[in-house]
Amino acid sequence: MLKLDRKLIRDLMQMKGQVVAIVLVIAAGVATFVMSMCSYASLATSKDSFYREFRFADVFSSARRVPDTMLPRIAQISGVASVEARIVDDVLLDVPEMADPATARLISVPEHGDAVLNKLYIARGRMLEAGRTGEVVVSEVFADAHGFVAGDTVDAIINGRRQTLKIVGVALSPEYVIQVQPGSIMPDNKRFGVFWINQRDLEAALDMTGAFNSVTLKLAYDSNADEVIDQLDRLLKPYGSVGAYDRDQQISHQFLSDEMAQLRSTAIMAPAIFLSVAAFLLNIVISRIIAQQREQIAALKAFGYTHVEVGLHYLHMVLVISLTGTVIGAGLGFWMSANIVHLYEEFYKFPQLEFQVDWLAIALAFLLTTAAALIGTWLSVREVIALPPAEAMRPAPPANYRPTLIERIVPAGSLPSEVRMVIRNVARKPLKASLSILGIAMAVAVMIVGNFSLDSINYMMDFQFRLAQRQDISVTFVEPATASVVYEVSRLPGVQESETMRSVAAEVKFQNRSRRVGILGLQHDPQLYRLLDSSEQVVQVPDFGIMLNSKLADLLGARPGDLVTLEILEDKRPTVEIEVTAIVEEYTGVNAYMNKQQLHKLLKESEVASGAYLKVDSSRLQDVFRELEQRPGVGSVAIKLAVLESFNETVAKNILVMRSFIIMFAAVIAIGVVYNSARISLSERSRDLATMRVVGFTRREVSIVLLGEIGLFTVCAIPIGCLLGYALAGVMAAGLDTDNYRIPLVVSRETFALAAMVVVVATFLSGLIVQRRINELDLVAVLKMRE
Secondary structure, X not given: OHHHHHHHHHHXXXXXXXXXXXXXXXXXXXXXXXXXXXXXXXXXXXXXXXXXXXXXXXXXXXXXXXXXXXXXXXXXXXXXXXXXXXXXXXXEEEOOOOOOOXXXXXXXXXXXXXXXXXXXXXXXXXXXXXXXXXXXXXXXXXXXXXXOOOOOEEEEEEOOEEXXXXXXXXXXXXXXOOOOOOOOOOOOOOOEEEEEXXXXXXXXXXXXXOEEEEEEEEEOOOOOHHHHHHHHHHHHHHHOOOOOEEHHHOHHHHHHHHHHHHHHHHHHHHHHHHHHHHHHHHHHHHHHHHHHOHHHHHHHHHOOOOHHHXXXXXXXXXXXXXXXXXXXXXXXXXXXXXXXXXXXXXXXXXXXXXXXXXXXXXXHHHHHHHXXXXXXXXXXXXXXXXXXXXXXXXXXXXXXXXXXXXXXXXXXXXXXHHHHHHHHHHHHOHHHHHHHHHHHHHHHHHHHHHHHHHHHHHHHHHXXXXXXXXXXXXXXXXXXXXXXXXXXXXXXXXEEEEEEEEEEEEEEEEXXXXXXXXXXXXXXXXXXXXXXXXXXXXXXXXXXXXXXXXXXXXXXOOOOOOEEEEEEOOOOOOEEEEEEXXXXXXXXXXXXXXXXXXXXXXHOOOOOEEEEEEEEOHHHHHHHHHHHHOOOOEEEEEEHHHHHHHHHHHHHHHHHHHHHHHHHHHHHHHHHHXXXXXXXXXXXXXXXXXXXXXXXXXXXXXXXXXXXXXXXXHHHHXXXXXXXXXXXXXXXHHHOOOOOEOOOOOOOHHHHHHHHHHHHHHHHHHHHHHHHHHHOOOHHXXXXXXX
């Protein structure tokens, strides 16, 4: 087989341009797969290690005030391995040199000994010491955002009183791998931080001596989490519990799990596209080689090489190409994954987040590329095996040209001869033309899939924070506020409009499905916090009934007119059956809405408010915030503009990295398909082109015959690719649908135009390379070819 090996090397060198193009397409698919799987492995390894070593809890619950005497009863619940009670409170911070509002979540830690669950990893400084008051340990992302170091101080409004907190350490917690404020859709490291404080300090500040308002549980192996949650809810129900939940509903874990699920989706979709294109390219290249080497195949068989040996020779060629692409792709995937993991370090905080090589993924990449290559070329290789030597000695029969449908419709003199040649050649090989068009269309589709997320996010932000939520400031109160408090807030200098809302925790049940959600009671005709449908039309808040957002309706399977069971999880916990009156569109969270007056009647309470939405004069925004900061009943303040800026900064960095990879890979597909199609056409039609040059056709006219075909393929592929890209974007959007956020399927004209432009540029560059080959065509050598 040594002679066949030398022939293999010569063949590869003769078509090195086409080989490089195919190798790059394979490498792009493998790189995407390896990047996704190695990034997934890096996150999974760090997550599992952090969760295990620092004892991340399995079940979480909060209440108003639970006496410590309940702890033994909670510990006796079947399936509970360990219990830890704590005090948690959200407070306003007065951060030096920061005009915008900041909120801190204070979490108590035992004064003596280490925490049992959700233990802290001290990254810098030291842990809290017993007997030292006013000390706190701060989360690393918040400390880094403000440049805090051990010894710095910050003022907090705790229970209406300003207290100075001294930072002694910077920590990480498995409970806050990604730090997202409840109610937000993205992390905001400047405006939300987590502070751990001695339990005795927080007990004194909140008057919680001998009690707790938050409890976490670690479950025993093989325990039933749902049963534990039910028993825990029954025990804490008299103390104002709003319902326990497991890890799957814990915010940090949810965001991390969603990111890992997205990596899994990318690892499936992208390689499938690239490897399909690679299989197509290999098929047309091997088919062309076999057609050109019919006489060589006959000679090899005549000299004693068996059918299997000759077939394996061409399979070896395929394997060399696919394995080369796999090796290059694996190396590129390692580099991409290392960059992605470095980006993750800014969002997900682990004691150690290092790039991990997923060797199983590497092995699977080799298997996938090999399988795709062999499947794509098997029919061509089978022809080699079945080709008798005597038949192989004869050249392939010439093509049968006949007038096409277009030529019958268009008058004969209207089409130049070179245009008729293009049309006839495409019509003569419809399958090859279709596959070439599909390959170029895939490049357009990949570009659209890679860029539509930015369009969707821009639309989502515009829909959520400009069309629906038109307030400038959102205020939440520590306890439901009376009408007098609300009046004071609405009359602050600079406040132009105000609306109140009432929020309660509840469980909504329909048939055999249920969901714990927040019920938001709104005024009859709100102008600052509006509800919209999928057509961006305002949905009026009805006097009776409940409105579900689209995600909650899908989870429950409920539609307008259905009766759902609503159990309020606060105060007297009333339970009623209520009609679904409307479905509202939202892209964040799982929420339900009611008329505020109806909610008051259900709770049998006066017209109190959990918070308010304020429209503020832009020049008085900071003045209003400072006024709110001084009021003891205010729990948190959010300025919408600051939230939008933080969201845009966070998302832009992430999308920019992924977008650059996608554009590069789409260009690889486009150039790979276009260049291979052009080079194969040049090889197959070199005699025809040379003959045209000999009989007097100019280089320009000869180029039109060849490059016009590629241009025709590109023109046909762009609309098909746009439709295919839109469909794939829909699949991607469905895969990113989570409880925290949904990605609307929105593709802008700019994205379609960018996709088309990248493919057109790739076609132009490929055309320049092929044009150079046409200019260098050896007319004498080509015309000597035996027919």
